Amino acid sequence: MVERWFAMLLLGVVATAWGQGAIDAYEFDDALQETRYRDLIAEFRCPKCLNTNLAGSDAPIARDLRRAVHRLVLEGLDDPAIRAHLQARYGDFVLYDPPVRTDTLLLWLAPIALLIGAAAAIAHMARRRAVTRLDADDLARVERLLDERAGSESPLGSESPPRPRSAPGPRSAP
Amino acid sequence: MNRAGLFVPLGVFVIIAGFLYAGFSLEDPHRLPSALVGQPFPEFDLPLLANADERATTQRLAGRTVLVNVWATWCPTCRAEHHELLRISDEAGLPIIGINYKDNPAAAREWLTRYGNPYEFNIIDADGRLGVDLGVYGAPESFIVDGDGTIVYKRVGEVNRRVWNNEMKPLLARLEALDDG
Numbered sequence: 001m002v003e004r005w006f007a008m009l010l011l012g013v014v015a016t017a018w019g020q021g022a023i024d025a026y027e028f029d030d031a032l033q034e035t036r037y038r039d040l041i042a043e044f045r046c047p048k049c050l051n052t053n054l055a056g057s058d059a060p061i062a063r064d065l066r067r068a069v070h071r072l073v074l075e076g077l078d079d080p081a082i083r084a085h086l087q088a089r090y091g092d093f094v095l096y097d098p099p100v101r102t103d104t105l106l107l108w109l110a111p112i113a114l115l116i117g118a119a120a121a122i123a124h125m126a127r128r129r130a131v132t133r134l135d136a137d138d139l140a141r142v143e144r145l146l147d148e149r150a151g152s153e154s155p156l157g158s159e160s161p162p163r164p165r166s167a168p169g170p171r172s173a174p
Numbered sequence: 175m176n177r178a179g180l181f182v183p184l185g186v187f188v189i190i191a192g193f194l195y196a197g198f199s200l201e202d203p204h205r206l207p208s209a210l211v212g213q214p215f216p217e218f219d220l221p222l223l224a225n226a227d228e229r230a231t232t233q234r235l236a237g238r239t240v241l242v243n244v245w246a247t248w249c250p251t252c253r254a255e256h257h258e259l260l261r262i263s264d265e266a267g268l269p270i271i272g273i274n275y276k277d278n279p280a281a282a283r284e285w286l287t288r289y290g291n292p293y294e295f296n297i298i299d300a301d302g303r304l305g306v307d308l309g310v311y312g313a314p315e316s317f318i319v320d321g322d323g324t325i326v327y328k329r330v331g332e333v334n335r336r337v338w339n340n341e342m343k344p345l346l347a348r349l350e351a352l353d354d355g
Contacts, residue, residue, distance in 0.1 A: 047311035060276070061311045064302040089309040091209035 024063070026070045037073050040082060041066050044094045053096075065094075208328040209309055215242070215319050216307035223274050223282055223296035230297050234271070235319055239349055241270045241342075242317040243293070243333075244305065246277040247285045249313040255332040259292040262338065268346065272296035275305050275313050318342065320349055 028034040038055070044065065046057040054062045054069070065086065072082045086094050098104045134142065215235060222228045235242070243259060245252040263270050272293035274282045279298055286293070299305055308317070311330075318327035327345055329337060 047309075060302075064306050067301070068303070068306045088209060088213070089307060090311070091309070 024066055024070075026066075029074065033073050036079065037070055040069050040073070040079065043083075043096065044069070044086060045096055047090050047093060065090075208330075210317075210325050211328055213325055215317070215323050215325055216304065218297065218299075218304045218307070220297040220299060220304060223272070223279055223286075223298050226279065226298065230295060232323065234295070236323055237321050238269065239318065239320050239346065240294075241268050242273060242319055243270055244273045244275045244299075244308065244310050244313050244315040244317075246275045246313050247281045248277065251332050252314045253289070255314055255334060256289050256292070258332075258334050258338065260290050262333075263292040263294075266343075266346075269294045273299050273304060273308075275299050275310065276302045318345065318349075321353070 026034075026037070028037065041054040044054045046052045046054050046059055046062040046065070048059040048061045049057050052059075052062075054065050068086070069082060072085060077085065083095065092098050092104075098107055100108055215232060217232050219229055219231045222230055241262065259270055262268055270293050272295070274296050276299065279300075282296070282298075286296075297304075302310070308315070309328075314332065316329040316333050317325050320326050326349065327342065329341070333342070
């Protein structure tokens with residue numbers, strides 16, 4: 001049993017190591033700096049790769065940027081300053097969350113608009129379904145019309161255009 | 175049934191098609207929009223390729239329009255654009271400053287001897303730090319820097335005759351007109 005636990009633990013450790021695209025040996029003044037560094041390189045997008053973060057990329061440019069982030073962390077810049085530093089050089093591309101600006105407003109508002117649109121569509125359909133539910137008066141009228149139709153094989157008079165004989169039953173009347 | 179309602183799906187389709195059309199007509203998604211155009215050229219103080227004991231700073235660019243070219247011997251596209259750089263420095267008289275980017279200096283010097291040297295001078299960016307400041311993510315990259323030290327143009331990838339004629343030359347003409355005016 002113990003051996004099995006140990007094997008699973010080992011597997012977990014190895015898998016975690018594989019999951020990291022690159023491991024650089026950097027030194028930090030304290031553990032907080034290292035945590036911030038890890039969070040930051042996980043947050044930025046590698047400029048050379050379309051969808052890999054700095055932490056997960058082996059590209060030389062990702063290595064350079066990790067070094068830059070490390071340097072900036074050691075220099076004592078806070079997270080927003082480091083974000084601004086990279087953004088000033090590589091643009092919004094390095095940020096997975098685009099900043100809210102007039103030209104990115106559509107990006108942020110579109111999901112909300114779609115949600116509202118979908119809700120409106122569902123509400124609309126629900127209302128239409130509710131309208132087709134017949135109250136007692138309607139039911140009485142339907143009964144009457146069906147009776148009339150059963151009595152004479154003639155069309156339903158002025159209430160509906162004449163229909164061919166082969167048409168399906170009176171139920172298809174509006 | 176409301177007739178107008180029938181057109182709602184068509185409207186939704188047109189909107190989606192519009193977004194897809196715009197999305198697919200974007201340029202190469204690998205090409206980043208440049209964040210640096212309009213910004214001052216980053217400060218540097220780096221050794222010269224010709225003589226590593228000497229250093230050059232941002233001051234060396236000041237007061238004139240220059241083309242700054244980021245290159246390396248490991249970069250095949252740099253080889254492809256080299257003859258165009260030679261032509262530009264010869265015929266257009268535009269000073270070209272080279273940034274030898276994460277390269278082996280000896281190999282870079284040999285390259286210049288073998289293929290010709292279009293550069294006024296080269297600086298060595300061994301660890302790519304100036305490259306990061308310039309937002310470089312792949313060589314070659316070229317920048318036009320005006321007399322105020324502002325980056326007015328950035329090109330990622332090869333500078334060829336087409337890029338020169340369609341983009342760089344008209345821009346330089348505009349800059350010149352501004353200076354004269």
